[in-house]
Amino acid sequence: MGMITYCEALNQAMIQEMERDSRVFVYGIGVPDHKKIFGSTVNILEKFGPERCFDTPIAEDSMTGLGLGAAINGLRPIHVHIRVDFLLLAMNQLANIVSSFCYGAGGKVGVPLVIRAIVGRGWGQGFQHSKCMHATFAHVPGLKVVCPTTPSDAKGLMTAAIRDNNPVLLFEHRWLYWQKGEVPEDEYEIPIGKGSIVRKGKDITVVATSWMNVEALHAAEILAGNGVEVEIVDPRTITPLDEQIIVDSVNRTGHCLVADNDWVFCGFSSEVAAVVSEKCFGSLKAPVRRIGFAHTPCPTARHLENEFYPNAKKIVRQVENVLGLGETDLSNEVFYSHEKRFKGPF
């Protein structure tokens, strides 16, 4: 065990898998350059050479086809996108070909393709450098969508993704890259499709994705001061979804708030709300609440950006409201502190 960052954990998983399996290679725009995808691809070019770690033209559609062709022909590619927004250029390959490839081949051809995409935020990333959209990809059958939150999850889920014989998309939040945590040094897998209880509590279930787990933990600490015990469930995988862990938690607490790191309308929070209302109807003491991005493009100016993103304060207020509690005095709390840390530019 060592205390390492989320970014180091991703890097460790890729390097260990590349050492273990010569069929694994990493590619994408800027992957081997001096910035190394925010440091997540350091030492890969140096260790494995340009055959297994290479840059590409700015041609996301074609380069996704490259990954598919290589995957069905015996390799295990990892394709990296420094923003989810750029991954949208590959939507034809993903939704029309990658996702249905196995099905169209009568279930006989696996597609062991990993796609990493980074979710940007803050310092003016604006409406083309900040998308998450995990639900959009999860909507398409045949793709697995994973959103690791902790360093330990990042390593275990990355390893599982590389070993999976199906296309797996990993959505990595830029701000999580600095999060530190205990991570086993040896290789290990965290099964894709298993959620985790980030914090135990008896009064309300908060289902949080990606960065919203950090906000939910902050909110839970504040609420604990008022005697409210929040249970935080991180599904970790958007699809296949671990419905059971959510259902069990809500059946215990009787309340559910979904804090999604994405837009609300037709989003992952809608899916969770539907699952909970179908499967926990008898246990629910109030309707499911949902928070997420404002239903606007992401603005650039800080004060508007702060309004766009949900945070711990919004979670606290929602919980108080649904439980019929008075408002906690939050005047001494510091919110958006990570945004102060992130000085850009990218």
Next chain:
Amino acid sequence: MNRPSTLDVNLNLYRTMYLIRKSEETIQKYYPDDSMKTPMHMSMGEEAIVAGVVHALNPDDQVLGTCRSHALYLAKTGETDRFFAEMYGKATGMACGKAGSMHLSAPDKGLLCCSAIVASSIPVAMGAAFANKYLKNGKRVAVFFGDGAIDEGVFWETLNFACLKKLRILFICEDNGFAVHTPPGCRHGFRSLSKLIAGFDCNVFEEKTTDPEVIYSIARRALATMEENGKPCFLKLDYYRYLEHVGINEDFDAGYRSVKDYLQWLEIDPIALQKKKLQPTGIPTQEILDIEKTIDEQIERSIDYAQQSGFADVEELHKGVFAWA
């Protein structure tokens, strides 16, 4: 590896083309029953291109195609049981009826996939060629597409990277003069496609012929050149699509092309042409008669097999979305 004799090659070209033509004529015969519920993009007219290229390749070389790929599947596999069963949507089809006419594949025979989104299998072919180079297995890849695919950005993205990485891939442009019904004059802002392609670091070949032997030798030359200089090849080969874009009928009454053109191409129909070359006296040799008889019987058996086969259980709907873990 011993190359087959010229006569063997020429007979094989005829065998493959006869199989394709006869299979499609059989589709035309049974399609009106409305039991084959799948959009048929017929290969009639393009047989020489597919036969010529596929025979120039080794059996373990790999190919990818479009929604118009009956010819490619039949040329690469030679089998018709799973082919016709797939057309009928039966459990014995190549994908239990889930792929249909537009998504034929036979990975074990080297047909990796056929995609019905124009140009979308081109980058996949590049990925396959990349893997072959990475694994040093010596396999070559040929990807077939219509000239409409040239309109798509992904074609150029792929050509660019395949040239940069020196991948062993043949880009086979089967040009029938139309993207669905739209002629090049409505689509092209450039003068010469071949000259454009020649600006890339690749080998370019161009021919307007229905003679499978000529296409076979062009493809062989392309493969040899690729072996020599390590660069991908682009082959532009013209043909005439006999039938409507999708469906089993002629469409000369639609007005976008003339029956006169068709009749000119029909005079050099690839199958008739090859048959004539194989029997200079005009009398079919026993060998040709045997080939035709064998294929006729094979197709008859396969149609019977497909019609007799059952549909998959409805649970099949949910199978195969994901591969084994």
